[in-house]
Amino acid sequence: MGGLRELAVPFVVPGPCGVAIRDRLKHLTPQDERVLRAVGAHQGALASGDLKARCADGHDHSAQTWAARKRELTGVSSSRIAGAITKATHDQWALARRCQAAHIQNLAAGIRTLRHRLSLPVGEPGTKRAPGGYRSKNEWFHKSRRLAALEDRHAAAVAEWRAGRVRVVRGGKRLLNTRHHLTQAQLTEDQWRQRWEAERWFLAADGESGKRFGNETIRVNPDGEVSIRLPAPLAHLANTRHGRYTLTATVAFAHRGAEWADRIEANRAVAYRIHLDTGRGRWYLTASWQRPVIRTVPLETARARGMIGVDTNADHFAAYRLDVHGNPVGGPHRFLYDLTGTADHRDAQIRHALTRLINWAVHAGVAAIGIEDLDFTAEKTREKHGRRKRFRQLISGIPTGKLKARLVSMAAEQGLAIVAVDPAYTSQWGGQHWQKPLTTPHRTMSRHDAASIAIGRRALGHPVRRRTAPPPHDRSDRAGHRTVQAGPGDRGREGTRPPTTDRPPGGPSPSGKRKREPSASNTVRNAPRTQQWVQDSLMRTG
Known part of the structure; x- marks a missing residue:
């Protein structure tokens, strides 16, 4: 058993620290949709530019560069929108760094495996813990070429990691590549363009505790009325005071609605995000907030x-x-x-x-x-x-x-x-x-x-097997008993293991009849032929 690895200790998983609920924005007017698209496109362009600036900074990023980017965005939007965009940018850049580290580890694992298998003779069988050699010289050659390719990719990824350079696509790399495979995706160019633009919009706002209903940028009152603080270049589209636009649609959260209402009535922070499902042609509003850390x-x-x-x-x-x-x-x-x-x-x-x-x-x-x-x-x-x-x-x-x-x-x-x-x-x-x-x-x-x-x-906290191993032979019962799952104070805990049948070992069957006639013993070779060695029935032991 020396080859088994050490098992990790079981632990209780920490509970959730956030909540997100969603409802559909129904019965939007054409004017509502035009305003939402205009705001999303404007703020999406700002988010793309900010992400480009953050990726260019790399390891040179600091609190001063962050503040400079936020001041630049504030002039073309608002202070709260600029804060939400820069925060989302940093989250996306950090996610890209984590994915880059995972990619490097994946390449390193593949390189180690290829080097191990290439070092073995051709046709060497593998084991349960490690693969063997390759099956033919042709496969060995192609795998050696793949090793060189992986080493080149690994070196390039490590160089980008050290330089702080990441590759991020706003809207998703998969959707971007779908543009070249519209037939397989069963999409037209116009459908793909609508989905691509919708994914790059930015219609989100972080919550603020102490502000009215927990959010100044996207505000939802207890009656479900939704209003948006428009950025400065789009202030002419406002239909209410203070540069706000109120949607005709209302929301009513069926799930956790009471908890959400308690938060906004207490002016506690609630973040909102508006997005368009282009496949269904529906608009949705997602509300989210943080919970206090629940002690496990x-x-x-x-x-x-x-x-x-x-x-x-x-x-x-x-x-x-x-x-x-x-x-x-x-x-x-x-x-x-x-x-x-x-x-x-x-x-x-x-x-x-x-x-x-x-x-x-x-x-x-x-x-x-x-x-x-x-x-x-x-x-x-x-x-x-x-x-x-x-x-x-x-x-x-x-x-x-x-x-x-x-x-x-x-x-x-x-x-x-x-x-x-x-x-x-x-x-x-x-x-x-x-x-x-x-x-x-x-x-x-x-x-x-x-x-x-x-x-x-x-x-x-129990072992997987049903019973532990027998005790050593220096015990008085000579390895006859097994430690079963019983507490230290249970009666009969140290007794012998009960028989698996309804009679003692060697005893007669419950009916009292033998299943076959006794046979003569072959141990005494010189006994007279008229005399037979008949073994007496064993006495009951219990």
Whole structure:
């Protein structure tokens, strides 16, 4: 067992620190839409210029350069809009830096794998922990060329990282590349242009505590009336006082509406964002605010009422309920979802599966859900798994990032804690110790169901296997008893293991009849033929 890596300690995942709700802006007039498009395009151009200036600064960025950019934007918009644009610019630049670091790590992992496989003889078999050599000289040659290409990309990425240079596309690189593949995307050039422009608009404003209804730029009163503070060049479009434009549409947040109303009536900060869904032709308003940091419950409290272990797969969640001692209760549960189709469809599928999982956890009466702390950053590269394209697609299809965010926020609303555990060996050990013992004629156990038990036991602090190893031979019972899952004060804890049948070892069957006639012993070779060695029946020991 020396080759096993050290397992990370389970921990309770911190709760959500923010809230976002959305409602549709219905029955907008043509004038309303013209004003929204004009404001979005004007502020989007300012955001693009500010992002270009921030990327040009690189490592030379400082508080003085930030203040200079904000003063420049204030003259063509307003102080609050300038602050919102510069803050969004810094968030986007920081995200690009994190993505750049992840790209460098991914390239480095691929280079290490290629160098290892190229160093092995052709045809060298691999192991469970490391891939082997390549299968032919032709494949070895092509992989050596790929190694050179990855090394060149890695050197260029490291140079850009050290220089503080990032590559950011406002509107998204994927949508930009779609312009060259309109036929495959089933879009016309005009449809693509509308989507591209809508993605580059900037119609957002950060909240301000102490200001009226928590936001001066985009204000929503308790009646749902929406008004926008227009930038200086568009002040002539205002239809109310103080350079504001009031929309004819109103909003009514069905989800968390009472919490939102309490915040704006207390003049607490609420941020708003207006965006257009070009596919449906609908306008939406999103309200968001921060929550105070919620203190997570202690791990012992989360374990007090048992646990539900969840194994995440590419098409379903496998879940099993366990009591506080780590014993499975009931049967396995599977919550299916389909991750094909559009992003909205995939998001709805994940949300629906998590809703059913959380409702079952609440009905079962547990206080926490145990789940693997999955991260497939370095495991889905083709350098590591070679030709196993289906396996790489399977790993890539597991929604790890979106699952973590949604599960934590949805579970917090029901008072459930999330316990993250190390994912190492859960499928292997679960299948080894739990799949066969729990399989019955009326219950089929899959490897994923057994893995959910392993995850739940690890979250509860128990070992995955059902029993520990026998004691050493210097004990008085000579390795006859096993330490089962019992507390220190339980009676019979140190007793021998009970028999697996209804009679003592070596004793007669319950009917009192032997299944076959006794045979003569072959140990005495010189006994007379008329005399037979018949073994007496053994005495009962209990």
